[in-house]
Amino acid sequence: MSTLVKIRAMRDSMSNHEQRIADFVLENVESVRAQSSKALAEQVGVSQSSVVKFSQKLGYKGYSDLKLSLTESVARSAMLPKAIHGDIAADDDLATVAQKLIARKNLALNETVMANSEKVLLQSAETLLSAKRILLFGVGASSLVARDVAYKLMKLGKSVLVENDTHVQVANAATLGQGDVVFAISESGVTQDVIRVAQAAASQGAEVISLTRFARNPLTELATHSLFCVANESEARSSSILARTAQFMITDLLFILLSQRDEKANELFERSRQAVKVLRRDS
Amino acid sequence: MSTLVKIRAMRDSMSNHEQRIADFVLENVESVRAQSSKALAEQVGVSQSSVVKFSQKLGYKGYSDLKLSLTESVARSAMLPKAIHGDIAADDDLATVAQKLIARKNLALNETVMANSEKVLLQSAETLLSAKRILLFGVGASSLVARDVAYKLMKLGKSVLVENDTHVQVANAATLGQGDVVFAISESGVTQDVIRVAQAAASQGAEVISLTRFARNPLTELATHSLFCVANESEARSSSILARTAQFMITDLLFILLSQRDEKANELFERSRQAVKVLRRDS
DNA sequence: ACACGATACCAATTTTTTATTCCTAATTTT
DNA sequence: AAAATTAGGAATAAAAAATTGGTATCGTGT
Known part of the structure; x- marks a missing residue:
């Protein structure tokens, strides 16, 4: 998930429009993978050049590079053991808590390495x-x-x-x-x-x-x-x-x-x- | 690995030049990911349009689509639990060590709960x-x-x-x-x-x-x-x-x-x- | 052996996509 | 408030991808 993690991490230090792109990408990773920079720009409501600049600011050579790295991370994370989603709730029973805790630790380990x-x-x-x-x-x-x-x-x-x-x-x-x-x-x-x-x-x-x-x-x-x-x-x-x-x-x-x-x-x-x-x- | 498998499977029913492209791709997955259709064509010694046709014949929208799907499969296979078993060896490389360490931690977590x-x-x-x-x-x-x-x-x-x-x-x-x-x-x-x-x-x-x-x-x-x-x-x-x-x-x-x-x-x-x-x- | 259809392939061209440049407006710094 | 930096977009250049059209090649049936 490294690319998404990276986007999420940098989101807060981004400008207005860049944040909007970031949010859209985070929400729609799957569809973004198949879109051109122009199409993405239109969906978000910014210019195509902004999308390219967004990609470059994240450290990628350009939009294609970002897209490549995005699909890569998505594929990677899809291979990770599926964690039980949702936070640990106050009324979860012991077995559930244990399972969720293990899943979350595991996710932290994997994402940290990546x-x-x-x-x-x-x-x-x-x-x-x-x-x-x-x-x-x-x-x-x-x-x-x-x-x-x-x-x-x-x-x-x-x-x-x-x-x-x-x-x-x-x-x-x-x-x-x-x-x-x-x-x-x-x-x-x-x-x-x-x-x-x-x-x-x-x-x-x-x-x-x-x-x-x-x-x-x-x-x-x-x-x-x-x-x-x-x-x-x-x-x-x-x-x-x-x-x-x-x-x-x-x-x-x-x-x-x-x-x-x-x-x-x-x-x-x-x-x-x-x-x-x-x-x-x-x- | 699905894309590579597909290429390998179709290889035999391909034409001369297409087989050459297929072989090159199979041999150089990593570098292909970063190449344009033109560059790939030159390396293989065929025309750019042949590369595009090759991609389409495999069922992809075009060369970009193939490239995307290629990185996806590579990422997937890279994530497959490789050598989970066995101790961490002195000559394991970083990725292997990390993977093994995560696997062992995970095992410890699960067994401890049990x-x-x-x-x-x-x-x-x-x-x-x-x-x-x-x-x-x-x-x-x-x-x-x-x-x-x-x-x-x-x-x-x-x-x-x-x-x-x-x-x-x-x-x-x-x-x-x-x-x-x-x-x-x-x-x-x-x-x-x-x-x-x-x-x-x-x-x-x-x-x-x-x-x-x-x-x-x-x-x-x-x-x-x-x-x-x-x-x-x-x-x-x-x-x-x-x-x-x-x-x-x-x-x-x-x-x-x-x-x-x-x-x-x-x-x-x-x-x-x-x-x-x-x-x-x-x- | 030859004609016919089909396919393979390339060069050239068109279309699409990406990246850059240059300009304006906004924001921050001094 | 002036200067400098930054964000963002329009236009454009550059690059890449896809299509087209045409020739060569291959296989098949006669």
């Missing part, structure tokens, strides 16, 4: 692998994800900094420089604390990897590598369950990539596992 | 709902899950204790009594620290909810309500990714059950969300 470019993922992995030091952080719920990544990176023998206190974070960031990496996690991408730290680090020459929702936001602007989460968290009830699920998808994926790359990984990992085993027995 | 009895899940929810105080803990990676649950319970207005330091945990447990609940998370179910705390709490009359791997273990023996995770973590490489995924499945499920039950939940939750929003804007 929302990210292979290139950026691989580059991020390389960057982390060759980093001298890695500063991880996130605010609120994301801080747990940051901490999880930190544990994993430690297992790989990386030098890692995690810290909840934002003041300490800024202080830490100030000590970073060339060859160091900041991994910033923020669902919204607008949290000031995170931006401040990223800014501090970037200005010292450290690389910044961001993990945010799939939309333009201040954090991605700062980042050297932007990773994205897709979580269609329509209702408040679900808290940030899906956002977290999506974040972990990316961090887990990165971790696996790192393990694959780092030849010493398995050895070191095994050693640390043994150490824990010993501890467990002793205590 | 491993738990509805009754225990519902009882656990009720227990948490009516608890005076809730002490949460887990060791290592599980401690993050505990913390996540703590955040969510706080949003619901529950009185929660989370603590990493095991000594403090024991001290905390000692203060618990009738009406209090311990939520203990431990993948193995044998970690001494966890058991000690659970024991202390249980002896004071507090209820114990355990979340462990799906097997008999000391912790479930102690627990009033035993919840289980299923994570087929065959290889070391995956670290505790699947275990964590499974643990979150259960805690997320519990959280939703609680939200459903607690009428005040949405209101309180909304309030806390607003508070965070304000903070964000100020800072």
Whole structure:
């Protein structure tokens, strides 16, 4: 669904007419696929050139390119396990809730993977692998994800900094420089604390990897590598369950990539596992 | 793959030049998708009109239509669950790793739900709902899950204790009594620290909810309500990714059950969300 | 073997579609 | 309020696709 996700993500930063095109496309994907730019323009009530410009603004070469990519994503998403639609309702019974939750998590996982470019993922992995030091952080719920990544990176023998206190974070960031990496996690991408730290680090020459929702936001602007989460968290009830699920998808994926790359990984990992085993027995 | 199948099926009943076009398309699906009829014609060494006729003979409106349908089938087949089975290998490429990871997470989610009895899940929810105080803990990676649950319970207005330091945990447990609940998370179910705390709490009359791997273990023996995770973590490489995924499945499920039950939940939750929003804007 | 119809194929042309350019109006910035 | 940037459309250029018309080729029946 990547193209549709992209359109949805950029919708809010679009102009009047562009939004109208976006809405129409989102509503009528199927019919758009078979229409020419002129026909679409007429239906929406804008000029043909606007449709072409809309396509180009989304990053496509032109309208044909958009259409191609649109059919591609539609075909892709049609192959995904059909999720039970509709939000989890207050009177759903346990089995239904469980089923819906699984379906939604699954959708978040799939869409998150599709929302990210292979290139950026691989580059991020390389960057982390060759980093001298890695500063991880996130605010609120994301801080747990940051901490999880930190544990994993430690297992790989990386030098890692995690810290909840934002003041300490800024202080830490100030000590970073060339060859160091900041991994910033923020669902919204607008949290000031995170931006401040990223800014501090970037200005010292450290690389910044961001993990945010799939939309333009201040954090991605700062980042050297932007990773994205897709979580269609329509209702408040679900808290940030899906956002977290999506974040972990990316961090887990990165971790696996790192393990694959780092030849010493398995050895070191095994050693640390043994150490824990010993501890467990002793205590 | 339907389009490619169709081409292959009709290939034999085609004329000389048409077969040449068919062969080229079958060999170079990817590049054809981006080519115009003229370009394709040149590559194959036939006229542009032949390419159009070829498309029409296959049942498409024209060349563009064929191209669209071609990308569609390619996308479809790319999405087909390829090598779902088998571990993630060191030389799997990114797409494969992602697919396998999703498949494994999905399996963990489903099996975890199936491993738990509805009754225990519902009882656990009720227990948490009516608890005076809730002490949460887990060791290592599980401690993050505990913390996540703590955040969510706080949003619901529950009185929660989370603590990493095991000594403090024991001290905390000692203060618990009738009406209090311990939520203990431990993948193995044998970690001494966890058991000690659970024991202390249980002896004071507090209820114990355990979340462990799906097997008999000391912790479930102690627990009033035993919840289980299923994570087929065959290889070391995956670290505790699947275990964590499974643990979150259960805690997320519990959280939703609680939200459903607690009428005040949405209101309180909304309030806390607003508070965070304000903070964000100020800072 | 030859004529007949059918099909294959291409070049040229027409039609359709797409992309660009250039201009105006609106909006934002200074 | 002036300047600069941006949104959007009309007109046009460019490109691509589809049709046409005609010749060559193939197969079939006589």
